Amino acid sequence: MNFNIDDTAFILIDHQVGTNTWAATTPLELLQRNVLILAKFAKGTDIPVVLTSSQEDNVDVQGPLMPELQNAVPDAFEKRIKRHGVVNAWDDPAFAAACRATGKKNFVMAGVTTDVCMVAPAISAVKEGFIVKVVCDACGSTNQIAEEMSWRRMEAGGVHLTSTNAIVAELVGNWASPAGAVAFPLLT
Template sequence: MNKFFETLTSDNAVLTMIDHQVGLLVSCRDQDPHLMTENIKGLCSLARTVGLPTITTASLSDGPNGPIMPEIIDILGDKVIEREGEINAWKNAQFKQAVEATGRKKIIMAGIVTDVCLMFPAISAVEEGYDVYAVVDASGTWNKVVADAAIHRMTQAGVKVATWASVLAELMEDWRSEHGMALGGLLAEHTSYRWVYNNFLHASQK
């Protein structure tokens, strides 16, 4: 099947969280910071729920970029690939090898900032035959103009631009699936879908 039409499953994808570091998060102004945090938590939680392999990396965490945001550590654990200087995570041997070790060709990718930490490795991975889903609402950058420019460039290079809720729905596929209700609960926890979900739960208890 053509990779552009093959859907995400819990067996063919890996999640990479790139440089969600507290020093970089301070400058993200293209979306509401509280909403962005919920999107990041939702993306990490869905990966844990369906059992996706996950890879977290940081750049110069002892410097001004700071450590990985604690919300990610709480969900995915404290294993972080520390890069010594590569801006493009794909050019870090340990990070790239970690992706290759999963044996999966679909990469769900988010990064701070969108136009550097997400865009560069996304384009590089596509060049090497990977099918990359750039989750832009679990990423962030300086302003909307910068985010839009990054989205255009990634799209031109063949990166699939996505949101965390669309990734969740694609992985769920069917409400009757093994993780259907759990994933619905994540949407309820991290988005305004909570009203729909809570109404469904209420109605089902009658």
């Protein structure tokens, strides 16, 4: 069940300047790098991107989305779904509608924190019939036990787990392709 560029959308959840710092299981620099690889790869290959944030105005805790996302995917950033505290992003009608509106059956998802922000929407999307791969190194939790329990819950819920390099390589399929030309500089 390999994904390809034509049937895939990227869904990035709560990669905010405050929440990213809670992801102790993935070093902050690596987390941000991987999120930007996903965003830039999507932009360069015309893969739809849906962004969402939770309580951006809570600047002392969660804060705004990573500003680098605005540069990487300006249209998605402008259209981001600003949730007002809904924990399971899929329960926010605007967010779920934006994901459905991509017209894609396969979702590559990543979010912070994995245990609070990622598990529920990934499983909810699977329950609705989407095929979901969560990019584990573009996620993170406050501690390793929480992260491992998140992986178990997602796998039990039908979610597939992957990494940034693995999903990009899977979508590229051939390094000599136009997608390979986009991906190769991002991964090296």
